[in-house]
Amino acid sequence: xxxxxxxxxxxxxxxxxxxxxxxxxxxxxxxxxxxxxxxxxxxxxxxxxxxxxxxxxxxxxxxxxxxxxxxxxxxxxxxxxxxxxxxxxxxxxxxxxxxxxxxxxxxxxxxxxxxxxxxxxxxxxxxxxxxxxxxxxxxxxxxxxxxxxxxxxxxxxxxxxxxxxxxxxxxxxxxxxxx
Amino acid sequence: xxxxxxxxxxxxxxxxxxxxxxxxxxxxxxxxxxxxxxxxxxxxxxxxxxxxxxxxxxxxxxxxxxxxxxxxxxxxxxxxxxxxxxxxxxxxxxxxxxxxxxxxxxxxxxxxxxxxxxxxxxxxxxxxxxxxxxxxxxxxxxxxxxxxxxxxxxxxxxxxxxxxxxxxxxxxxxxxxxxxxxxxxxxxxxxxxxxxxxxxxxxxxxxxxxxxxxxxxxxxxxxxxxxxxxxxxxxxxxxxxxxxxxxxxxxxxxxxxxxxxxxxxxxxxxxxxxxxxxxxxxxxxxxxxxxxxxxxxxxxxxxxxxxxxxxxxxxxxxxxxxxxxxxxxxxxxxxxxxxxxxxxxxxxxxxxxxxxxxxxxxxxxxxxxxxxxxxxxxxxxxxxxxxxxxxxxxxxxxxxxxxxxxxxxxxxxxxxxxxxxxxxxxxxxxxxxxxxxxxxxxxxxxxxxxxxxxxxxxxxxxxxxxxxxxxxxxxxxxxxxxxxxxxxxxxxxxxxxxxxxxxxxxxx
Numbered sequence: 001x002x003x004x005x006x007x008x009x010x011x012x013x014x015x016x017x018x019x020x021x022x023x024x025x026x027x028x029x030x031x032x033x034x035x036x037x038x039x040x041x042x043x044x045x046x047x048x049x050x051x052x053x054x055x056x057x058x059x060x061x062x063x064x065x066x067x068x069x070x071x072x073x074x075x076x077x078x079x080x081x082x083x084x085x086x087x088x089x090x091x092x093x094x095x096x097x098x099x100x101x102x103x104x105x106x107x108x109x110x111x112x113x114x115x116x117x118x119x120x121x122x123x124x125x126x127x128x129x130x131x132x133x134x135x136x137x138x139x140x141x142x143x144x145x146x147x148x149x150x151x152x153x154x155x156x157x158x159x160x161x162x163x164x165x166x167x168x169x170x171x172x173x174x175x176x177x178x179x
Numbered sequence: 180x181x182x183x184x185x186x187x188x189x190x191x192x193x194x195x196x197x198x199x200x201x202x203x204x205x206x207x208x209x210x211x212x213x214x215x216x217x218x219x220x221x222x223x224x225x226x227x228x229x230x231x232x233x234x235x236x237x238x239x240x241x242x243x244x245x246x247x248x249x250x251x252x253x254x255x256x257x258x259x260x261x262x263x264x265x266x267x268x269x270x271x272x273x274x275x276x277x278x279x280x281x282x283x284x285x286x287x288x289x290x291x292x293x294x295x296x297x298x299x300x301x302x303x304x305x306x307x308x309x310x311x312x313x314x315x316x317x318x319x320x321x322x323x324x325x326x327x328x329x330x331x332x333x334x335x336x337x338x339x340x341x342x343x344x345x346x347x348x349x350x351x352x353x354x355x356x357x358x359x360x361x362x363x364x365x366x367x368x369x370x371x372x373x374x375x376x377x378x379x380x381x382x383x384x385x386x387x388x389x390x391x392x393x394x395x396x397x398x399x400x401x402x403x404x405x406x407x408x409x410x411x412x413x414x415x416x417x418x419x420x421x422x423x424x425x426x427x428x429x430x431x432x433x434x435x436x437x438x439x440x441x442x443x444x445x446x447x448x449x450x451x452x453x454x455x456x457x458x459x460x461x462x463x464x465x466x467x468x469x470x471x472x473x474x475x476x477x478x479x480x481x482x483x484x485x486x487x488x489x490x491x492x493x494x495x496x497x498x499x500x501x502x503x504x505x506x507x508x509x510x511x512x513x514x515x516x517x518x519x520x521x522x523x524x525x526x527x528x529x530x531x532x533x534x535x536x537x538x539x540x541x542x543x544x545x546x547x548x549x550x551x552x553x554x555x556x557x558x559x560x561x562x563x564x565x566x567x568x569x570x571x572x573x574x575x576x577x578x579x580x581x582x583x584x585x586x587x588x589x590x591x592x593x594x595x596x597x598x599x600x601x602x603x604x605x606x607x608x609x610x611x612x613x614x615x616x617x618x619x620x621x622x623x624x625x626x627x628x629x630x631x632x633x634x635x636x637x638x639x640x641x642x643x644x645x646x647x648x649x650x651x652x653x654x655x656x657x658x659x660x661x662x663x664x665x666x667x668x669x670x671x672x673x674x675x676x677x678x679x680x681x682x683x684x685x686x687x
Binding site for chain 2: 033036040041043044045048051052055058059062063066067068069070071072073075076079080082083086087089090093094097099100101103104106107109110113114117118120121122124125129133136137139140141144145146147151155156159163167171172173174175
């Protein structure tokens with residue numbers, strides 16, 4: 001930062017803004033994994049391309065109609081074509097972008113976290129929210145968060161008790177519950 | 180005028196005051212805690228407030244949004260961690276001031292600047308919103324189509340992230356909005372014979388997934404470095420010299436924030452950057468910036484609050500949300516059965532003026548609270564992210580379930596949460612997608628109605644004066660960056676041989 005400050009201020013208006021943005025990005029980067037390479041960029045663009053192509057094919061099937069009498073598929077077809085075009089642009093110009101993040105070993109935590117949310121939602125209507133919520137809290141605190149057993153137990157029990165009061169009595173939202 | 184005063188009567192109802200207070204406190208809290216942003220918080224809390232009276236709910240959600248602007252400052256100054264994106268530039272001079280033992284002054288100036296910026300902006304909003312709404316009452320489908328299109332484009336191109344990626348995300352948002360039965364022909368689109376998808380994707384569920392669950396999952400992965408020790412806060416009241424030094428910055432910050440906040444995609448982040456850059460450019464001593472210049476704190480903090488306030492104008496007068504947080508308020512209004520748009524001022528003056536005037540009260544509360552509560556918020560910083568994660572995850576899932584007592588909704592939300600996480604990993608912003616998704620139905624509806632009006636002739640959009648002007652702006656916004664990029668490319672092609680020439684010259 002000091003290097004930039006010592007330079008004479010010949011930089012014009014937009015350049016200061018661009019410099020700031022770069023600095024801001026750097027500032028936020030500190031806590032995140034390193035950028036993924038071109039493979040990440042190409043994969044992203046290919047996924048959006050596939051979405052666009054699928055959308056266009058399906059929309060074509062719904063009937064395009066005419067401009068005077070637009071069919072159900074006209075609007076989604078136009079949007080899908082736009083997605084395809086933009087994805088192709090991205091494939092060409094986006095290979096060297098550095099705004100992606102590499103997947104690391106800690107990314108596996110996301111799988112555990114996501115799966116636990118699905119399990120929670122499945123159990124909720126059948127056995128009420130208390131036990132699944134307790135288990136979810138404990139899992140996230142102990143396994144995903146690396147908390148001590150003491151704080152795991154305290155926070156889990158406290159959270160479930162607080163939510164019980166908040167939802168059932170405070171907000172009067174009828175959640176499925178055991179007690 | 181009478182409606183304006185009635186608005187104050189609405190705000191001062193104890194119930195509404197309480198929701199205003201709760202809103203700004205939650206806003207400040209999530210502003211202090213890095214991780215969840217205001218749009219994610221608004222998405223997560225939406226299902227909980229829809230049982231409340233609409234006016235109170237909107238007052239509270241609005242409070243979360245502008246309260247977060249205050250809270251974000253505290254961590255920027257004390258820890259060098261911006262709590263919110265809009266406080267990132269405050270880090271440079273705020274933390275430098277803290278190192279010099281002037282953390283209190285920085286926070287005090289930021290709070291005063293925030294209050295002034297927001298108040299100036301609310302006054303300007305109160306004066307200009309009725310004019311804009313009155314003008315927009317004549318808008319027909321073509322004008323709305325053009326306006327929504329411009330909104331989506333501006334959000335995609337001005338916001339953070341690569342513009343092409345943002346446009347891809349926005350287009351996918353528009354496509355997602357078409358899922359369900361078509362309102363004109365009743366044909367099923369992209370439902371894959373699923374009963375639950377017949378009514379389309381619920382935007383509250385989608386937003387909760389992309390913003391809420393997406394951010395929760397993204398933060399799970401984050402490994403914080405060594406814990407930061409907050410700087411000691413003393414002597415919060417800025418000296419007369421500090422105030423005098425920063426008064427210009429506060430004035431300019433208010434103006435910059437108000438103007439940029441109105442523009443779609445502008446909002447708090449952009450205006451804080453612009454205000455900081457302006458101060459540095461016009462300063463006689465630019466070398467002080469980054470080393471504890473009080474203007475470097477005053478300008479961005481004033482601007483982000485002014486912008487947070489003025490970004491309500493397009494939402495409340497035109498029914499077009501200007502940024503992701505406003506899209507959440509838009510969704511909240513729709514869920515509560517209120518259609519935002521120019522008719523809002525006529526039909527629901529209580530809601531319009533209640534919300535606008537609640538911002539005076541809310542900002543006053545924030546000014547009064549933020550200074551004595553700094554110590555409390557510093558202590559909250561010691562709460563580890565690992566403890567916050569399961570609590571927010573539970574609120575989100577229980578909230579989504581309570582919308583329709585449906586497990587399907589929760590699954591849709593989790594799917595969008597994973598999509599939101601993957602988008603963040605590959606550099607796509609979820610913001611433009613949510614905004615486009617919210618505007619998608621209006622856009623399609625308006626385009627198709629317009630085509631009926633024009634008897635299938637699309638040139639009709641260009642020949643109507645207002646929609647034509649908006650479309651011309653649209654073209655300008657779309658084409659200018661491409662021209663700029665080409666010119667830059669040409670210029671670098673020009674300068675490369677030039678610099679070689681110079682080197683040869685110097686060798687000789």
